[in-house]
Amino acid sequence: MRQISRSYGIPFFLVSLLFLLWGLANNMNDTLLAAFRRIMSMSDLQTSLVQFAFFGAYFCFALPAAIFISRHSYKAGILLGLALYAAGTMLFYPAGQAASYGFFLFAIYVMAGGCAVLETTANPYILSMGSPQTATRRLNIAQTLNPVGAIGGILLSRHFILSELNAADAAERAGMGAEALEEMQRHELGAISGTYMLIGIILVMLFIIIALVRMPADKDTGNFNVISNFKFLWKNRRWRYGVVTQFFYVGVQTGVWSFTIRLAMDRLGILEKDASVIFLYSIIAFTLFRFLFTWLMGFVKPVRLLAGASAAAIICTLGVIFGSGWFSVSALIVISACMSLMFPTIYGIALDGVTGDNAKIAASGLIMAILGGALITPLQALISDRCGIGSSFWIPVICFLIVLTYSIGIIRKSPQSLSSQL
Numbered sequence: 569m570r571q572i573s574r575s576y577g578i579p580f581f582l583v584s585l586l587f588l589l590w591g592l593a594n595n596m597n598d599t600l601l602a603a604f605r606r607i608m609s610m611s612d613l614q615t616s617l618v619q620f621a622f623f624g625a626y627f628c629f630a631l632p633a634a635i636f637i638s639r640h641s642y643k644a645g646i647l648l649g650l651a652l653y654a655a656g657t658m659l660f661y662p663a664g665q666a667a668s669y670g671f672f673l674f675a676i677y678v679m680a681g682g683c684a685v686l687e688t689t690a691n692p693y694i695l696s697m698g699s700p701q702t703a704t705r706r707l708n709i710a711q712t713l714n715p716v717g718a719i720g721g722i723l724l725s726r727h728f729i730l731s732e733l734n735a736a737d738a739a740e741r742a743g744m745g746a747e748a749l750e751e752m753q754r755h756e757l758g759a760i761s762g763t764y765m766l767i768g769i770i771l772v773m774l775f776i777i778i779a780l781v782r783m784p785a786d787k788d789t790g791n792f793n794v795i796s797n798f799k800f801l802w803k804n805r806r807w808r809y810g811v812v813t814q815f816f817y818v819g820v821q822t823g824v825w826s827f828t829i830r831l832a833m834d835r836l837g838i839l840e841k842d843a844s845v846i847f848l849y850s851i852i853a854f855t856l857f858r859f860l861f862t863w864l865m866g867f868v869k870p871v872r873l874l875a876g877a878s879a880a881a882i883i884c885t886l887g888v889i890f891g892s893g894w895f896s897v898s899a900l901i902v903i904s905a906c907m908s909l910m911f912p913t914i915y916g917i918a919l920d921g922v923t924g925d926n927a928k929i930a931a932s933g934l935i936m937a938i939l940g941g942a943l944i945t946p947l948q949a950l951i952s953d954r955c956g957i958g959s960s961f962w963i964p965v966i967c968f969l970i971v972l973t974y975s976i977g978i979i980r981k982s983p984q985s986l987s988s989q990l
Contacts, residue, residue, distance in 0.1 A: 579783050579784055587714040590653075591715060591717030592724075595717070597676070600725075600729075602840045604669065607733065609742070611949075619822055620943075623940070623943075625677045626936065633935075634932030643778070643783040646778055652685060655678055660761040663761065679764075725763070728763045729760055801933065810915075813970060816970040822945045823960075825847070827957060831958070853904050857906075857908040858908040861877070878975060882965055884899040887899030914974070919934070947963060
């Protein structure tokens, strides 16, 4: 069965590129934590504010984005998201000139606001481009570009940011003269700013292309009432629990990736640039298994794959906690492989059967659930600072248990209550 009709070909491709772009931003954040930790001699908890700013923006922007696209169009939402994303990347330049961590956090917040608008718009737009029976699989196809963007983000960070970091640690920097330290930090922060501004130029080019291309009109329009839509959706237990599950899933994905470099440094005794290779391996595993799981969905129901992957992730996380050396690092890489299908599958299951303006509000709820990355990551960072990086991975164990519980609950429902895509 064709997943995408020919008439949707170019729009589907352009919208799918957006998945690549927010994957780029998301995973560059994970390397920013390591960069700011060295540049400004910060703790794990302090650097986790990067993720708090990024995913906090998702919570703040998702619902307004849903209202915006309902009053205008999916295309208008895409253009708004690209404009905010580009503006945020350009703000990295004055942040670098000011050498202000707070200014960087503001730039990240604006950039993430754009990503939030794009995700709120693109996910339901992809679901609408074809048969409802293949919606979850179609979303997984589009989501395959997300880890491609993640790999691009890691390579950009590795070669243009992490490679520019001076090896001096916090103690050595504390002993430097003010002028020497300022010069070093100016170079390091300039590498960050320049890399993000390059991304901004690409975003502006894509904005122009999409503005000129004819995109499919919304299938459903009409009266839009946030309160009544939410009341209707709240009765849908699959969506309600899906939002909760997505909160914990995004929290675990953000936490695992935020501390992949830190754990590799701790277990293998290497520096940030070399540890970023482990992060790259993790994202490659995530990418390859996204393709594998998408193919398997032609034979196995996505919810069953979700259950199996979450159970395997729990086992691997325990390997990270109790293992050492390359064994624990290898288990960490496999966790990423297990996570590859989780976000789009939870999203598709939660939105199954939800249409029209309800779908837009439902989508915003699932995007607001990305707040999990803002709240759970600092908690894991706090445990890391107090008990060690390995002990902090008990938080991912709990999160994966919640994903497993949700998938088992869906499987136990009567088959007649679920569409064939689940």
